[in-house]
Amino acid sequence: MPNEILAPELKAKADKIVANYEERRAALLPVLHLIQDSYGFISEKAELEVAEYIGIPPVDIKEVITFYTLYHSKPCAKYEFNVCRTLSCSLAGQEKIIEFLENKLGIRVGEKSADGKFGLNEVECLGACEMAPMMQFEKEYVGNLTERKIDEILSKAA
């Protein structure tokens, strides 16, 4: 079957990744990142194509995708708020941040807004305790969160 996901240009990138490793399977995580960066998530079709590409059973791909928190089987919201909930952020009042966001966005943790624009998640320690309470938003770490800071971010989110 012709590849839809691993179209020639993407496949060429994947081939370069595979060349970095002694064993083909070691390229799996980077190839999944490549696909997710390009398509926003890893579809069932992608799982099957990657399985064939790497040369392992599809269930092995499913194992990996469900094990790691950063791989998504469904499209994410346009803007995801990933708010840390571990100890230093908890001590700094992360629960109040979550409460504020839930009210502002009209969704609960783990949900996506109906228009697909906003998503709210609680995550474990992001390695930025010096700026607690903090979150990861669009790859950036945003810390010392206040209601005002969040309002600013929301107003810029088109």
Added chain:
Amino acid sequence: MEKLISQFFDIPDAHLLPVYLEHGGYEAAKFMFQNLKPQDVELEVKKSSLRGLGGAGFGSGMKWSFVPRNTGKPIYLTVNADEGEPGTFKDRFVITHAPHLLLEGILICAYAVGIHKVYIYIRGEYEIQFERLNQAIQEAIEKNYLGKNILASGFDLEVIVHKGAGAYICGEETALLESLEGKKGFPRLKPPFPAAVGLFGCPTVIHNVETLSYLPFILKRSGEWFAKLGSPNNGGLRLFSVSGHVANPGIYERPLGIPLKQLIEDAGGVRSGRRLKAVVPGGLSASVLTASEIDVKMDFDSLRAIGSMGGSAGVIIMDDTACMVKALYVTMRFFGHESCGQCSPCREGTGWVSRILKRMVDGHGRPSDIDNLLDIGSFMGGTTICALADGAQMPLLSYLKKFRSEFEYHIKEKKCDLEIQMTEVR
């Protein structure tokens, strides 16, 4: 105050090669290629008493001596940049501000052990750091600090950055290898140890980012000098990540052996108007300390002697607004979430304990809860493939031992005895 790694945190654009070179960058590597044999490097590192700063505190020089050199297989170095121990953020600083320092450290280790291929396993959330590392590697290759025939030495080295995908357990060295090989991060049984059988079945050295980053200083000034900066058998300085209820959270590069009391003062002390209550001294897996235990010296051996650990030097300060039941719940919830699930005592234990503590936090604690928690805790140590369960057990047992009255109050009164249960959002 001596600043080794942390000097780069204050230099603008220190992540760029020209700036790094201006500040003595790659001088140690140059000196090494011109004057030292691999065995000389290993000897210097042994003399330095440099210990693993990711958390295990294992002697770095000793680790190298365990690697068999004549198996006919290539030897690999994997760099553990999967910084995930809550309370710890030092490696993020090193990679952001001094990626070339890390690369130089990698070069030194590789030369000493006979390694020509290195994988830096970096946690998936460190997106900016991932870019910085790749950028630095490109710069280094262009100027012949990496690649083939480095600095005309005849030594080749390839460094590849490999991004993780969100799993604390992949910071455990064998789970890291599994993940690098394209699988779930399920830790392996040890022995065999990675030094003998590691990545792709080959001898593998695994080092934390910070540990490697001290190597250039050790070669420049000597192992003996580095050892003296710290305390006996706990050589050098380390980057303490200080957070929680302190005035100035951040990274503090201090000698191994600095009294915890001094470290807290250096970080500005407890927030104004509040009283110190508890300290997590070495990342979330460490046994909690009370305010009366802060005379302890912050080195691996001294902390172990009082029943805690140096770990990753993730220091979390809690003042009198902290509810210890809540803090333990958040801690165990973390371990429950991150447990890979392989071993029953960990998978079931962390989950079960979290549910009991949640009930307690919500005011539905039962009289049998404390004994139950202790009982569950008792089978979470030394019974599993990796140390995550032990890392969950230590906080569990230490909180119950040192703050038992708070747990009893929660159960009896069905609420917290603190007026303020959480700090206010600024």
